[in-house]
Amino acid sequence: MGRQPHVHRASVIAMRLVDIADAIDLTAAESLWARQASTAAARSRLMTASPKAMTFGVPPVELTLGDIEVGVGGQLLQAKALARLYEFGVAAFSISVPANDLPWVDFSARVNAVDAALGIASGTDLWNRLVVQITGIMRPALLRPNQATLHEDYLLGLVHSLDGVTSTATLHDDLDLVPMLAGESRPLSEQARQDLLRQRFSYYTDDLAVLTWDRAFIYEPRDDSDVVDVLEVANAQLLELRYYDELLDAELPRMYDLVEATHHVANPLAARRYADLARHLYTLVAEVTEITEKVDNALQVTEDVYLARVYAAALELFRVPHVSKAVDRKLAIIRDSYAALYEEASGKRGELLELAIIVLIVLEIVIAIIRHV
Numbered sequence: 001m002g003r004q005p006h007v008h009r010a011s012v013i014a015m016r017l018v019d020i021a022d023a024i025d026l027t028a029a030e031s032l033w034a035r036q037a038s039t040a041a042a043r044s045r046l047m048t049a050s051p052k053a054m055t056f057g058v059p060p061v062e063l064t065l066g067d068i069e070v071g072v073g074g075q076l077l078q079a080k081a082l083a084r085l086y087e088f089g090v091a092a093f094s095i096s097v098p099a100n101d102l103p104w105v106d107f108s109a110r111v112n113a114v115d116a117a118l119g120i121a122s123g124t125d126l127w128n129r130l131v132v133q134i135t136g137i138m139r140p141a142l143l144r145p146n147q148a149t150l151h152e153d154y155l156l157g158l159v160h161s162l163d164g165v166t167s168t169a170t171l172h173d174d175l176d177l178v179p180m181l182a183g184e185s186r187p188l189s190e191q192a193r194q195d196l197l198r199q200r201f202s203y204y205t206d207d208l209a210v211l212t213w214d215r216a217f218i219y220e221p222r223d224d225s226d227v228v229d230v231l232e233v234a235n236a237q238l239l240e241l242r243y244y245d246e247l248l249d250a251e252l253p254r255m256y257d258l259v260e261a262t263h264h265v266a267n268p269l270a271a272r273r274y275a276d277l278a279r280h281l282y283t284l285v286a287e288v289t290e291i292t293e294k295v296d297n298a299l300q301v302t303e304d305v306y307l308a309r310v311y312a313a314a315l316e317l318f319r320v321p322h323v324s325k326a327v328d329r330k331l332a333i334i335r336d337s338y339a340a341l342y343e344e345a346s347g348k349r350g351e352l353l354e355l356a357i358i359v360l361i362v363l364e365i366v367i368a369i370i371r372h373v
């Protein structure tokens with residue numbers, strides 16, 4: 001690998017995205033935070049991308065949670081905590097741990113140490129405290145809050161200054177990214193290394209972004225955070241679509257049971273039961289469709305080709321289109337069930353109307369007979 005560069009200014013960012021509600025009233029969230037916190041809330045925006053090129057569909061509310069102490073690799077480090085609230089119910093928490101003035105090998109080790117400290121195995125208590133803090137303050141702004149059990153984690157090594165690196169080509173020559181991106185100390189096979197480094201992106205000659213399923217390395221000497229923001233949005237979209245995928249997984253068996261139970265109702269008033277169930281399914285489809293449209297439009301890309309490539313690669317890497325198609329398939333099943341139930345309800349009403357007509361005819365005949373007796 002040759003000489004090892006020295007990392008002058010960098011940080012390790014641990015993200016945890018949590019679904020805390022069906023939706024969040026962002027205007028109310030800003031007001032609640034202003035009343036109960038010492039720092040002001042702000043609407044997030046991309047730093048370098050033109051609003052005409054790429055922008056948030058609805059800018060999330062950014063909340064500064066202040067400094068916290070994190071035990072990393074046997075030492076206590078001062079880290080900065082941040083939260084972003086998205087209108088479709090996701091709270092994205094991030095903890096930024098400093099990693100300044102370190103040889104590259106030590107920086108790579110710091111990334112893995114942060115993962116060990118804030119990962120699923122050992123960081124749950126800290127993340128839960130942040131979730132409780134935010135949901136406690138924001139409860140009036142949450143539409144149908146949930147237990148926040150579903151989450152996504154992501155880890156980023158963000159470097160702003162490297163000694164002796166002048167181009168992306170030099171970066172590839174001088175840095176061994178594999179131990180940091182894989183979280184492995186043992187050497188990987190050449191095929192595994194190539195797969196791990198497949199998603200690499202550069203815009204200028206001195207920047208680099210390498211994406212994997214659960215980690216990323218970003219070298220950005222201009223201090224902008226647009227790639228970090230794009231990766232956060234992609235994770236938020238994955239999380240929300242996973243939530244509705246699991247919701248529909250639970251709803252489909254229940255729907256089948258309700259349809260079966262309704263079919264066994266053998267009385268003339270069954271039409272009302274069919275209509276009620278059809279309305280329930282229609283409401284579910286409408287709500288899920290509305291939220292998934294907001295999720296799909298969380299980030300709007302038009303002209304920024306570089307960020308668009310990073311964003312599209314992240315969505316594909318996180319399998320967001322796959323989960324989105326699964327949600328669409330399940331919604332299609334429910335729509336078909338709604339249409340069938342609506343037709344059955346109409347048929348039952350027709351049967352009831354025919355029965356009423358027959359009863360009226362019989363009554364007229366009986367009355368006529370009685371009059372002539």
